[in-house]
Amino acid sequence: MAVYTEVADEELASFIGSYDIGALLSFKGIAEGVENSNFLVHTEAGYFILTLYEKRVDPADLPFFLTLLQHLAAKNINCPTPVAARDGSVLGTLAERPAALVTFLEGMWVKRPRPEHCGALGAAMAGMHVAAQDFAMDRPNALAVSGWRPLFKECGPNIDSVTPGLSEAIAAELDTLENNWPNGLPRGVIHADLFPDNVFFLGKDLSGLIDFYFACQDMLAYDIAICLNAWCFEPDLSFNVTKARALLNGYARVRPLTEAEFQALPLLARGAALRFLLTRLYDWLSVPEGALVTPKDPLEYLKKLRFHQSVDSASAYGLSL
Amino acid sequence: MAVYTEVADEELASFIGSYDIGALLSFKGIAEGVENSNFLVHTEAGYFILTLYEKRVDPADLPFFLTLLQHLAAKNINCPTPVAARDGSVLGTLAERPAALVTFLEGMWVKRPRPEHCGALGAAMAGMHVAAQDFAMDRPNALAVSGWRPLFKECGPNIDSVTPGLSEAIAAELDTLENNWPNGLPRGVIHADLFPDNVFFLGKDLSGLIDFYFACQDMLAYDIAICLNAWCFEPDLSFNVTKARALLNGYARVRPLTEAEFQALPLLARGAALRFLLTRLYDWLSVPEGALVTPKDPLEYLKKLRFHQSVDSASAYGLSL
Numbered sequence: 310m311a312v313y314t315e316v317a318d319e320e321l322a323s324f325i326g327s328y329d330i331g332a333l334l335s336f337k338g339i340a341e342g343v344e345n346s347n348f349l350v351h352t353e354a355g356y357f358i359l360t361l362y363e364k365r366v367d368p369a370d371l372p373f374f375l376t377l378l379q380h381l382a383a384k385n386i387n388c389p390t391p392v393a394a395r396d397g398s399v400l401g402t403l404a405e406r407p408a409a410l411v412t413f414l415e416g417m418w419v420k421r422p423r424p425e426h427c428g429a430l431g432a433a434m435a436g437m438h439v440a441a442q443d444f445a446m447d448r449p450n451a452l453a454v455s456g457w458r459p460l461f462k463e464c465g466p467n468i469d470s471v472t473p474g475l476s477e478a479i480a481a482e483l484d485t486l487e488n489n490w491p492n493g494l495p496r497g498v499i500h501a502d503l504f505p506d507n508v509f510f511l512g513k514d515l516s517g518l519i520d521f522y523f524a525c526q527d528m529l530a531y532d533i534a535i536c537l538n539a540w541c542f543e544p545d546l547s548f549n550v551t552k553a554r555a556l557l558n559g560y561a562r563v564r565p566l567t568e569a570e571f572q573a574l575p576l577l578a579r580g581a582a583l584r585f586l587l588t589r590l591y592d593w594l595s596v597p598e599g600a601l602v603t604p605k606d607p608l609e610y611l612k613k614l615r616f617h618q619s620v621d622s623a624s625a626y627g628l629s630l
Numbered sequence: 631m632a633v634y635t636e637v638a639d640e641e642l643a644s645f646i647g648s649y650d651i652g653a654l655l656s657f658k659g660i661a662e663g664v665e666n667s668n669f670l671v672h673t674e675a676g677y678f679i680l681t682l683y684e685k686r687v688d689p690a691d692l693p694f695f696l697t698l699l700q701h702l703a704a705k706n707i708n709c710p711t712p713v714a715a716r717d718g719s720v721l722g723t724l725a726e727r728p729a730a731l732v733t734f735l736e737g738m739w740v741k742r743p744r745p746e747h748c749g750a751l752g753a754a755m756a757g758m759h760v761a762a763q764d765f766a767m768d769r770p771n772a773l774a775v776s777g778w779r780p781l782f783k784e785c786g787p788n789i790d791s792v793t794p795g796l797s798e799a800i801a802a803e804l805d806t807l808e809n810n811w812p813n814g815l816p817r818g819v820i821h822a823d824l825f826p827d828n829v830f831f832l833g834k835d836l837s838g839l840i841d842f843y844f845a846c847q848d849m850l851a852y853d854i855a856i857c858l859n860a861w862c863f864e865p866d867l868s869f870n871v872t873k874a875r876a877l878l879n880g881y882a883r884v885r886p887l888t889e890a891e892f893q894a895l896p897l898l899a900r901g902a903a904l905r906f907l908l909t910r911l912y913d914w915l916s917v918p919e920g921a922l923v924t925p926k927d928p929l930e931y932l933k934k935l936r937f938h939q940s941v942d943s944a945s946a947y948g949l950s951l
Contacts, residue, residue: 315741317742318738318740318741318742332832332833333738334736334737334832335734335736335737335738336738337660337661337670338661338662339661339670340658340659340660340661341659349658349670351736413656415655415656415672416655416656417639417654417656417657419639420636420638420639421638421639511655512653
């Protein structure tokens with residue numbers, strides 16, 4: 310939740326004037342997205358979201374993200390659609406930052422998802438995977454298995470201050486995952502961050518997916534594994550197999566899983582848990598003394614990792630092929 | 631800029647359902663207002679602002695604020711208008727806080743006001759003063775002259791750490807103001823916080839006034855004095871007499887100043903400068919060690935006070951009666 314950048318009146322008017330969307334009627338910073346500054350823009354043509362990309366987004370990645378959203382929207386996937394300026398470009402500059410205007414998406418994220426939400430999520434994710442199969446641009450996953458060990462090292466020497474034995478547990482898991490990480494599974498564009506706050510609903514109906522700023526090329530089933538972690542654990546970190554079954558069934562109705570993908574789920578879920586454990590751990594240990602912002606608890610993902618380590622086979626996720 | 635309170639899905643749906651405004655379509659925290667949590671709400675009936683009142687607002691004051699807004703809206707003053715729930719009430723409860731839904735006001739605040747903005751502000755403030763003349767509810771100004779000495783004492787012994795001699799300067803000014811504060815000037819409802827971020831414009835046209843949570847009964851000309859401080863100094867703290875003249879002329883076109891009000895302006899402007907100097911000083915000295923939020927600089931208002939102390943007569947503000 311953040312608005313980082315103030316925008317000068319004249320510069321904003323000039324930016325909006327470069328689009329064919331009429332005069333500006335309202336402009337409000339919104340508390341959404343932790344990486345960028347987001348504003349709700351109302352003009353004579355309707356409502357839009359204006360995003361200023363702050364330093365955590367690499368400007369070189371923006372054409373991938375914005376072109377992907379255009380590609381998905383053209384295939385009727387509900388997602389924010391970049392609006393082109395009069396000169397045809399979807400990426401501009403405002404307040405010395407890269408800036409893009411996208412369509413406003415109705416809906417709200419669900420703070421306590423129920424199984425029907427998980428089912429709708431699975432179907433929408435599969436629909437997005439299928440729609441992006443012919444998307445030609447490439448962006449490697451910077452947080453794929455090869456990126457985890459360097460991130461582990463960047464966490465520094467104080468890992469065990471979070472909980473005793475954590476460093477050893479991560480080292481052992483890294484060995485396992487690096488030696489057994491699946492090869493040859495179907496690949497394509499994945500969202501890579503489909504947490505509940507990036508999925509909008511109107512009642513029980515999923516109204517859209519947002520925040521594609523981790524999207525990349527990777528194994529499609531790895532996106533499912535991220536969602537099993539993000540959607541199917543209860544607040545007490547017990548695993549809700551009804552939600553997992555709904556998610557997998559919802560997905561498979563749109564894009565059936567291969568036998569190899571299905572069998573790989575426990576390992577992929579371990580990898581996804583480790584990936585978020587590592588980024589949260591890094592943030593936790595990097596937080597400046599006295600900061601008011603509390604980073605997310607990395608141990609939540611250690612507990613999720615422990616669950617997936619205890620799983621015998623993919624049938625633990627409530628589905629058999 | 632803040633959203634303090636998270637709202638549970640079911641509780642929000644139930645709250646919105648108590649109004650006759652159709653189904654909820656979108657709900658976003660907005661970065662506006664430092665005292666309360668504000669959300670932009672889109673329903674089938676349109677756009678609204680939902681405010682959750684946090685601890686800095688006294689719930690006992692809310693009927694005054696909300697009834698005032700209804701009164702002003704009924705007289706065609708552009709301001710957020712409270713929406714009544716099906717049971718007729720304009721004040722509800724959400725997330726264990728007092729909560730109100732008001733209409734959405736188009737427009738944007740102007741970061742660098744020009745003289746024409748100051749003129750429009752003057753006229754709108756006078757219109758508000760006139761429209762509230764028959765408003766029957768009372769709310770004393772907690773930050774009137776009688777409240778400044780107690781606030782000065784609450785600032786504690788470290789005032790001179792901000793700048794040497796500050797404590798003595800404030801004490802001397804308090805003596806002057808307490809002994810010479812005007813009596814018998816026209817009174818009524820004042821906004822008491824009409825800073826640029828509380829005044830919306832569409833182009834050069836003022837589209838509305840917001841954030842009435844300091845509104846109270848006091849001398850009308852004191853509201854003008856607050857605005858002279860908030861609107862007529864340049865970033866380098868030089869006084870822009872063209873802006874002051876525009877503000878006073880804009881005001882007087884709608885509600886002519888009495889001779890006594892006009893002559894009192896320099897003293898009222900000193901009082902208004904001291905009031906914001908004191909609240910900023912209190913916040914400055916109360917900020918916890920290591921906090922990320924930087925409070926506003928109190929010395930900005932010391933410099934403004936110095937300007938008004940140097941003024942011979944009200945004609946220094948660019949207008950003669």
